[in-house]
Amino acid sequence: MKLTVIAFTCLTLLSIVLISQPVFAGKAGVGVLNVSPEYRATRIIQSQDIIKVYLVISDYNSWRDIYRVDLLLKNKDVVMAQFRFKQYENTISYDEIDLFEETKGNGYLRPESCSVSRSSSKETVDDRCLLHVTFAFDPIPYCTKMEVIVYDRGGLFATTSIDYPAEGSTRNEKVIVPFWTGSPVEVSPDLINVIAISVAFTTTAVLVVKRREVL
Known part of the structure; x- marks a missing residue:
């Protein structure tokens, strides 16, 4: 008798657990328990x-x-x-x-x-x-x-x-990749122009100095 009561209780609890499981099928659900996409x-x-x-x-x-x-x-x-x-x-x-x-x-x-x-x-x-x-x-x-x-x-x-x-892929003038980091960094386009002008000016000055030394 006790075994019958225990078995009946276990089946009842199992049924309650299964029924209470949420089903996330929504309005157009296929009717299965929630699975990942x-x-x-x-x-x-x-x-x-x-x-x-x-x-x-x-x-x-x-x-x-x-x-x-x-x-x-x-x-x-x-x-x-x-x-x-x-x-x-x-x-x-x-x-x-x-x-x-x-x-x-x-x-x-x-x-x-x-x-x-x-x-x-x-x-x-x-x-x-x-x-x-x-x-x-x-x-x-x-x-x-x-x-x-x-x-x-x-x-x-x-x-x-x-x-x-x-x-x-096209290059973006607002992004540079420094060789010492390898990661892209956003900069102002004006900064790039300033650097370019500075390099050109420095190169010109060096060439003028060397020319004077030769003379």
């Missing part, structure tokens, strides 16, 4: 004056579970620029705002050329899970890699690193 595809297209990064992100709780996507542009471990896509204002809202913003940088992001699209078909599970996000921005000098971080409503995230397309 993942990357399906990444494509980078670079022209002379713009770079576009196409991301295909999947979440088996449906694309509605994806809250935010961050794109970080780095030189080694230094973040040169950071772009962000927010599908919602916060993790409890279901009103899509589709906001693209630059949280760090010098106006590289081109929000008017950024875009997002969702799976329209609902015939398969995959059709309800894909989110297509496109970041568009000006070439960023001295960057060596990109890092993408995707967050879902439940706090889970996925990250991946991509080589930055350095070929064809």
Whole structure:
């Protein structure tokens, strides 16, 4: 009798625990426990004056579970620029705002050329899970890699690193890389002109002095 009561109690407790587990499927959820998002595809297209990064992100709780996507542009471990896509204002809202913003940088992001699209078909599970996000921005000098971080409503995230397309990137007159640090530093364009004039003046003065010594 005692064994029967114990077994019944254990089964009851187990049922309560399973029922109380949160399901973060949302309004369009597939109906599974919360899982982290993942990357399906990444494509980078670079022209002379713009770079576009196409991301295909999947979440088996449906694309509605994806809250935010961050794109970080780095030189080694230094973040040169950071772009962000927010599908919602916060993790409890279901009103899509589709906001693209630059949280760090010098106006590289081109929000008017950024875009997002969702799976329209609902015939398969995959059709309800894909989110297509496109970041568009000006070439960023001295960057060596990109890092993408995707967050879902439940706090889970996925990250991946991509080589930055350095070929064809234009130089920025406001950025220099000192040889003794190897890291980019922002300077005023006027400072570069002053240095150039000073070097030219010093070189001219040295040549004049040497000419006088020869004479």
